[in-house]
Amino acid sequence: MKQHLGRQSGVQKVEVSLIDGKVDVTPKEDGQIDPAQLLKATYDSGVSVAEMDVNVRGKIVKDPSGNLALQISPSRSYQFAQNELSQGLESLSGSPTVVTLRGQLYKKPAGKKKPDTSQPLKLTVLQVQKKE
Amino acid sequence: MNIRKLSMLMLLGSMLAAPLAMAQITHVDMRVEGMT
Numbered sequence: 001m002k003q004h005l006g007r008q009s010g011v012q013k014v015e016v017s018l019i020d021g022k023v024d025v026t027p028k029e030d031g032q033i034d035p036a037q038l039l040k041a042t043y044d045s046g047v048s049v050a051e052m053d054v055n056v057r058g059k060i061v062k063d064p065s066g067n068l069a070l071q072i073s074p075s076r077s078y079q080f081a082q083n084e085l086s087q088g089l090e091s092l093s094g095s096p097t098v099v100t101l102r103g104q105l106y107k108k109p110a111g112k113k114k115p116d117t118s119q120p121l122k123l124t125v126l127q128v129q130k131k132e
Numbered sequence: 133m134n135i136r137k138l139s140m141l142m143l144l145g146s147m148l149a150a151p152l153a154m155a156q157i158t159h160v161d162m163r164v165e166g167m168t
Contacts, residue, residue, distance in 0.1 A: 001164075025160040033157050047166045055159040072155045098155060108165075 001045035008041050009034065021050075031073055035105050036121055052106040053126070060092040060099060068093060070101075070123055078105065078123040085125035092131070100130035 005014045005025060010033030013026040023042070027033040035052060042049050058072040063079060068090055071077040080086035089099060104124040 021164050023162040023164055025162070027157050027160065029156070031156040033160070035157070035160060038160060038162070042162065042164060047164045049162050050165050051163045053161050054157050056155075056157045058155040072157065100158075 001042065001047060004041055004045040005038060008037055011038075039106055039121075048108065049106060050108045051104060053102065053104050054123075055100070055102050055129075056123075057098055057100045059097065060089050060095070062093050070099070070103075078121060081122040081124040083125060085128055089125070089128065098132050099128065100132075101125055102127040102129060 001023070002014045002016050005011060005023070010028050010030060011025055012028040015024040015026075017023075025033075025038065035054065039049055039052060056070065056072060056078075058070040058077070061069050061071045061077060063069045063077060067079045068082075068086060069077040069079045080089070085101075092099065103126055105121045107124075
C-alpha cells in the first residue's frame, strides 16, 4: 500500500503505522494531491479507509449552487458539511482571508466497504487553526 | 516607462495571486482497516 500511495500524483511521502492502522501522507508543494484518488488507491491496495482527515489552507467561497466551500486552487474546492464551525466561516466568504483548518473529508458509512467515489467529498471542519 | 508599468503589473498580479497560491492540502492522515 505504501508504494501504491507513493506513486499517486502529488504525494511526497507516505508513512504507515501497522500498530494503530494509521497512514500519514505528506503532499508535495505542487498542490496536485487528490484525496479522492488516495481513497481509491488505498482501497485498490486491499484495505478500507475508515476516516480521512486533512490539514488544509484555502479561501472561503460560495460555489455556483450557493453552498459554502473551501477553495484550494482555481479548479478545486471542497463543499463544507454544515456544522457550527463551518457556519462561523460564512462571514469570510469572498474575502481574501486564507484559512488554515483541520477537517474530515471521509468517514466510512456503517456497513459499507467500498468508498463511494462518485460523490464529491465534503469537508467537515474539525478545527479552525488560523485565519490570515 | 513600459518596463516600469510591466513590473508594477507583475508585482500587483503576484500580490493578488499569493493568497490562493498558498492554499493547499498540507497533510493527509487516514485510519485504515484490514491492514496486515
